[in-house]
Amino acid sequence: MRIPYLLILGFGIFINSVIVAQESEEIERINMVNRQLIARGIKDPSTLEAMRVVPRHKFVPNKIVKQAYNDHALPIGNDQTISQPYIVAFMTESLKLSPTDKVLEIGTGSGYQAAVLAKMVSSVYTIEIIKNLAYSAIGRLDSLGYNNVMVKWGDGYHGWPEEAPFDAIMVTAGAEEVPKPLISQLKNGGRMVIPVDDKDGGTYLIRLTKHDEKLKKEILAPVRFVPFTRDKRNH
Ligand code: SAH
Numbered sequence: 060m061r062i063p064y065l066l067i068l069g070f071g072i073f074i075n076s077v078i079v080a081q082e083s084e085e086i087e088r089i090n091m092v093n094r095q096l097i098a099r100g101i102k103d104p105s106t107l108e109a110m111r112v113v114p115r116h117k118f119v120p121n122k123i124v125k126q127a128y129n130d131h132a133l134p135i136g137n138d139q140t141i142s143q144p145y146i147v148a149f150m151t152e153s154l155k156l157s158p159t160d161k162v163l164e165i166g167t168g169s170g171y172q173a174a175v176l177a178k179m180v181s182s183v184y185t186i187e188i189i190k191n192l193a194y195s196a197i198g199r200l201d202s203l204g205y206n207n208v209m210v211k212w213g214d215g216y217h218g219w220p221e222e223a224p225f226d227a228i229m230v231t232a233g234a235e236e237v238p239k240p241l242i243s244q245l246k247n248g249g250r251m252v253i254p255v256d257d258k259d260g261g262t263y264l265i266r267l268t269k270h271d272e273k274l275k276k277e278i279l280a281p282v283r284f285v286p287f288t289r290d291k292r293n294h
Contacts, residue, residue, distance in 0.1 A: 084116055087128040091115075095130050096148045103152040109178035110148055115141075117203060118171035137189050139285055141169045142231065146282065153252045153266055153279055154227040156180050161222070163244065165215030166231035166287075170196035173208050176229070183208045184222050186215035188288055214290045218244040225249060233262045233284035245269045254284045 092111050101107060116127035118141060123133055132140040142150075151172075156162070160180040164173050167187035173196070176183045185208060187193035193212035200208050211219065215230070216238045223244035230241070230253035237253055245251055251267045264282045268275040 084114065084128075088112075088115070091128045091130075091144055095145050099145055101145070101148045101152055105156065105158075105179045106148050106152045106175075109151070109175045110144065113171065113174045113178060114203070115144070115171060118169040118174070118199065135169045135192070137192055139168050139189065139192060141171050142284075147172055147175060149280070150229055150231070150252050150264065151175055151179070153264075154229060154250050156227060160226035163219055163222070163225040163228045163241075164231065165218075165229070165241070167196045167210055168192055168231065170200045170205075170208070170210070172229070172231055173210070174200060174203065174205050177205045177208045180226075181207065184211070184219050184225070185209070186211045186213055186219060188212075188214050188290075216240065216287075216289060220244065227251070228253075230254065230287065231284070232287040233282075234287035237265075237267065242267070242269070242274065247271060252279070254282050 088111050092107055096107060096110060116124050119127045119133050120136065126133060130143065130145070132143045135141050156179050158180060162176050162180050162183050164176065164183060164185040167173055167185040173183050173185040187196060187210065190212050193210055197210045200210065218238070218240045224246040225244055226246050226249050228241055228245055228249070228251040233254040233256060235256050237255060241251060247269060249269050252264065254262050254264050256262050262282055262284060264279040266277045266279055
């Protein structure tokens with residue numbers, strides 16, 4: 060009689076600790092949204108809601124999982140990083156998304172930014188140039204149930220012509236110039252957010268809005284990003 064009782068007790072404690080852990084991650088996310096995002100001026104309700112629900116700790120390597128909700132970027136392997144939560148929120152808000160939008164992201168990395176977008180729009184297409192990262196993001200997004208995200212391994216410079224045009228495009232690597240194919244894959248009225256290097260060695264996040272084949276350019280903020288690379292299929 061004693062063994063089943065101990066088993067049940069043990070199972071109870073186990074389930075209880077899983078629930079407590081889940082709650083503590085939820086609390087970390089609420090604190091992250093309040094202290095890092097709202098406090099710094101992020102206002103878009105749907106961006107804030109997505110950041111409250113997407114489990115960022117599932118997108119970082121196990122050994123640094125405790126730092127998942129910290130106020131900085133984190134390494135994700137292959138010399139790449141998952142952006143700081145504030146930058147993810149700022150770029151997302153800057154795209155001025157609607158629930159029916161079709162969005163292209165260049166630089167899948169961990170898949171976290173794609174997951175945030177997936178909570179807010181109807182479909183997300185994302186391209187990653189490093190094979191390892193592309194395939195782990197596919198597995199991760201799949202196991203977390205993000206079935207409106209399509210991931211492709213390739214050079215995002217060329218965009219995703221078969222799926223164009225897009226309502227919004229986000230590039231999450233610092234580019235020397237705005238790739239021309241991405242401009243042509245933007246819908247009329249579409250928005251693109253991209254970090255671009257300037258002549259003085261700085262990188263600025265800019266927003267391009269397409270109106271009747273004309274582009275409006277706004278400089279949003281100075282930023283730091285891993286570089287946009289080209290056609291390296293030997294990883
Ligand atoms: N959005 C990611 C973080 C991006 S880090 C996340 O949420 O985790 C930038 C990513 O862009 C890196 O993974 C890098 O490999 C990728 N990248 C760089 N140049 C690229 C290109 N030309 N096409 C596609 N991906 C590229």
